Amino acid sequence: MEPTDGKRPTIYDVAREAGVATSTVSRALTNPGRVNERTRDRVVEVAERLGYRTNALARALPSGRTRTVALFVSDITNPHFFGIIRGAEQQTRAAGCTLILADTEESPDLEAAHIERLSGSVDGFVIAASRMSDQQIGELTGRHRLTLISRQVGGVPSAIVDHEDGTRQIIEHLASLGHRSVVYAAGPRRSWLAAKRWHAVRAVSRKLGLSATRLGPFPPAVQGGAAAADAALGQGATAVIAHNDLLAIGMLRRFTDRGVHVPNDISVVGYDDIFGADFCSPPLTTLAGQFDEAGRLAIDLLLGARDGTRPPQADNQVVLPSHLVVRGSTGTAPS
Amino acid sequence: MEPTDGKRPTIYDVAREAGVATSTVSRALTNPGRVNERTRDRVVEVAERLGYRTNALARALPSGRTRTVALFVSDITNPHFFGIIRGAEQQTRAAGCTLILADTEESPDLEAAHIERLSGSVDGFVIAASRMSDQQIGELTGRHRLTLISRQVGGVPSAIVDHEDGTRQIIEHLASLGHRSVVYAAGPRRSWLAAKRWHAVRAVSRKLGLSATRLGPFPPAVQGGAAAADAALGQGATAVIAHNDLLAIGMLRRFTDRGVHVPNDISVVGYDDIFGADFCSPPLTTLAGQFDEAGRLAIDLLLGARDGTRPPQADNQVVLPSHLVVRGSTGTAPS
DNA sequence: AAAACGACTGCAAGCGGTTGCCAAACTTTG
DNA sequence: CAAAGTTTGGCAACCGCTTGCAGTCGTTTT
Numbered sequence: 001m002e003p004t005d006g007k008r009p010t011i012y013d014v015a016r017e018a019g020v021a022t023s024t025v026s027r028a029l030t031n032p033g034r035v036n037e038r039t040r041d042r043v044v045e046v047a048e049r050l051g052y053r054t055n056a057l058a059r060a061l062p063s064g065r066t067r068t069v070a071l072f073v074s075d076i077t078n079p080h081f082f083g084i085i086r087g088a089e090q091q092t093r094a095a096g097c098t099l100i101l102a103d104t105e106e107s108p109d110l111e112a113a114h115i116e117r118l119s120g121s122v123d124g125f126v127i128a129a130s131r132m133s134d135q136q137i138g139e140l141t142g143r144h145r146l147t148l149i150s151r152q153v154g155g156v157p158s159a160i161v162d163h164e165d166g167t168r169q170i171i172e173h174l175a176s177l178g179h180r181s182v183v184y185a186a187g188p189r190r191s192w193l194a195a196k197r198w199h200a201v202r203a204v205s206r207k208l209g210l211s212a213t214r215l216g217p218f219p220p221a222v223q224g225g226a227a228a229a230d231a232a233l234g235q236g237a238t239a240v241i242a243h244n245d246l247l248a249i250g251m252l253r254r255f256t257d258r259g260v261h262v263p264n265d266i267s268v269v270g271y272d273d274i275f276g277a278d279f280c281s282p283p284l285t286t287l288a289g290q291f292d293e294a295g296r297l298a299i300d301l302l303l304g305a306r307d308g309t310r311p312p313q314a315d316n317q318v319v320l321p322s323h324l325v326v327r328g329s330t331g332t333a334p335s
Numbered sequence: 336m337e338p339t340d341g342k343r344p345t346i347y348d349v350a351r352e353a354g355v356a357t358s359t360v361s362r363a364l365t366n367p368g369r370v371n372e373r374t375r376d377r378v379v380e381v382a383e384r385l386g387y388r389t390n391a392l393a394r395a396l397p398s399g400r401t402r403t404v405a406l407f408v409s410d411i412t413n414p415h416f417f418g419i420i421r422g423a424e425q426q427t428r429a430a431g432c433t434l435i436l437a438d439t440e441e442s443p444d445l446e447a448a449h450i451e452r453l454s455g456s457v458d459g460f461v462i463a464a465s466r467m468s469d470q471q472i473g474e475l476t477g478r479h480r481l482t483l484i485s486r487q488v489g490g491v492p493s494a495i496v497d498h499e500d501g502t503r504q505i506i507e508h509l510a511s512l513g514h515r516s517v518v519y520a521a522g523p524r525r526s527w528l529a530a531k532r533w534h535a536v537r538a539v540s541r542k543l544g545l546s547a548t549r550l551g552p553f554p555p556a557v558q559g560g561a562a563a564a565d566a567a568l569g570q571g572a573t574a575v576i577a578h579n580d581l582l583a584i585g586m587l588r589r590f591t592d593r594g595v596h597v598p599n600d601i602s603v604v605g606y607d608d609i610f611g612a613d614f615c616s617p618p619l620t621t622l623a624g625q626f627d628e629a630g631r632l633a634i635d636l637l638l639g640a641r642d643g644t645r646p647p648q649a650d651n652q653v654v655l656p657s658h659l660v661v662r663g664s665t666g667t668a669p670s
Numbered sequence: 671a672a673a674a675c676g677a678c679t680g681c682a683a684g685c686g687g688t689t690g691c692c693a694a695a696c697t698t699t700g
Numbered sequence: 701c702a703a704a705g706t707t708t709g710g711c712a713a714c715c716g717c718t719t720g721c722a723g724t725c726g727t728t729t730t
Binding site for chain 2: 098118
């Protein structure tokens with residue numbers, strides 16, 4: 001029954017069929033209060049009958065609002081981002097929007113390129129673990145709606161998991177097991193988080209009277225673990241804190257291969273509590289945080305800011321709690 | 336220097352500044368052969384100077400081609416899909432397009448709803464592990480560009496990893512270890528793959544003279560493993576093939592908890608070789624396949640078909656090879 | 671030298687909605 | 701019953717880019 005030549009019906013088709021103007025159809029469908037109930041019912045009925053679907057592109061063109069947001073992750077392979085992606089996807093959907101996903105491959109240039117490319121087809125960006133400089137991010141904020149995850153930059157809304165308090169929990173845990181020194185196996189040089197975690201490790205260690213050493217940087221992946229493990233053994237470490245769980249798991253494997261027993265000979269702690277941290281061998285003691293919540297929150301911050309519901313102010317920097325999950329990879333210090 | 340009032344420059348701005356018509360600007364930028372080299376250079380120079388970026392929406396509106404594709408996964412939590420997502424993302428980007436990601440939460444209705452919603456803003460859909468019926472998919476193919484992963488339906492392009500040959504490898508491996516019977520812990524009822532895997536298990540078992548039993552269905556997640564493990568023990572199984580690695584890992588944990596030793600008491604095999612399969616305890620014997628390649632291929636099929644490069648025929652059903660990775664979770668049958 | 675031909679480039683009509691402005695119709699008020 | 705006010709619905713102008721058609725010129729063909 002569609003008056004179309006095989007194409008999707010438009011508001012013109014609906015308008016003709018219902019005997020009204022396109023403007024009325026448009027209002028009937030999007031601005032219910034603005035049109036008489038009877039005509040609205042008729043329009044809706046006709047639209048339904050014709051199988052009319054509004055064309056998102058056409059709708060977005062005049063307003064510029066696409067109801068689409070982009071999420072960038074620095075490495076789509078890393079299970080750490082699963083939670084973030086899932087949370088962001090859920091919340092985006094809940095807001096009736098669409099999520100675009102892009103992998104930035106640890107490259108600040110690729111981040112910028114993606115923004116450049118998507119700018120205009122997207123209402124805003126959520127960047128997880130951005131590798132761009134503070135300055136770059138600052139400049140971008142002027143031109144685009146932007147929200148960060150696992151990164152803080154003055155004036156930019158963000159959601160992070162508390163690394164300071166979390167690191168305190170880690171170090172106190174190790175100290176309570178009798179460890180007098182810790183080694184930190186660092187993540188990528190450009191990673192803001194890697195820097196922050198090291199700072200926290202050093203600060204807390206100092207306060208508790210432990211010595212802290214930094215090794216690395218190592219690639220934040222399972223394969224990076226071998227070098228990190230060897231380096232830690234070279235230091236004669238009794239406890240090592242890895243930049244993230246991937247690295248920690250890689251270290252565990254290397255220790256096993258080298259006949260080093262965890263936790264008797266050395267304790268290992270990771271960050272993030274990723275998938276697998278609970279069933280590797282031994283199960284990993286790690287700092288857990290609600291990263292799916294961070295993903296949700298980042299979307300809220302972005303979309304809320306967009307609607308003017310919340311002012312996009314500097315104080316939109318949410319810090320989520322973290323808690324230590326103690327498993328088998330940590331034990332009393334060897335004597 | 337931009338003649339704009341803070342907004343992005345458009346081809347009108349470029350046209351005015353370069354002293355040509357907008358149509359010339361458009362052609363100069365997209366259809367190089369259609370315009371004199373000198374004017375083209377001038378246009379390009381002006382566009383550059385003004386910081387002109389083409390508006391993807393406006394470009395897509397007349398043509399209907401958005402250079403965007405959507406990927407659906409049935410459960411974004413499942414690490415199995417990350418290879419697929421990564422491959423699809425890479426290939427989409429390589430083709431200069433944009434990827435939209437959506438979670439369908441194991442629901443055929445949600446798949447349909449997503450298609451409905453995105454139809455018009457997307458050039459095509461890649462659906463991984465679709466839960467829709469063959470008939471639904473068939474109907475959709477008429478109206479949308481569609482490619483499947485881990486699912487075959489007549490006439491629809493698809494990429495799957497060989498489950499028949501793979502299952503043969505699994506059963507032969509188990510038979511060679513002296514097992515005389517296998518138990519299959521099934522996945523979701525709506526899963527095409529679960530059905531296929533069971534069929535293959537049964538067929539190959541029969542051929543090799545083993546008995547095969549199906550249990551389940553179980554949720555294809557780590558949590559589903561406990562029930563599956565208990566059921567397998569109830570059957571007195573010596574070897575169990577799990578619908579996927581998540582389920583297999585869950586079973587391993589349950590066996591450990593119940594004091595059942597793997598592989599001495601029972602052998603466990605999974606499918607997919609997901610992240611974690613190599614470091615769970617014991618490491619999991621599993622059927623590996625190149626799922627990132629499947630993701631890439633699905634995009635190629637979709638985009639190639641779109642450009643008319645390949646005919647969107649039924650024979651566009653690619654089957655990727657699979658190979659068994661033997662690890663510690665399988666051993667000789669108990670006597 | 672006139673005709674035919676190409677190479678460029680401009681005109682203008684969309685693509686499918688949204689929305690400011692205005693007129694018609696209907697209500698309420700004095 | 702006229703004046704003022706309130707709904708309701710249509711007109712038409714965008715949003716920014718693409719593209720069929722046609723016009724302008726400089727060349728080549730006969």
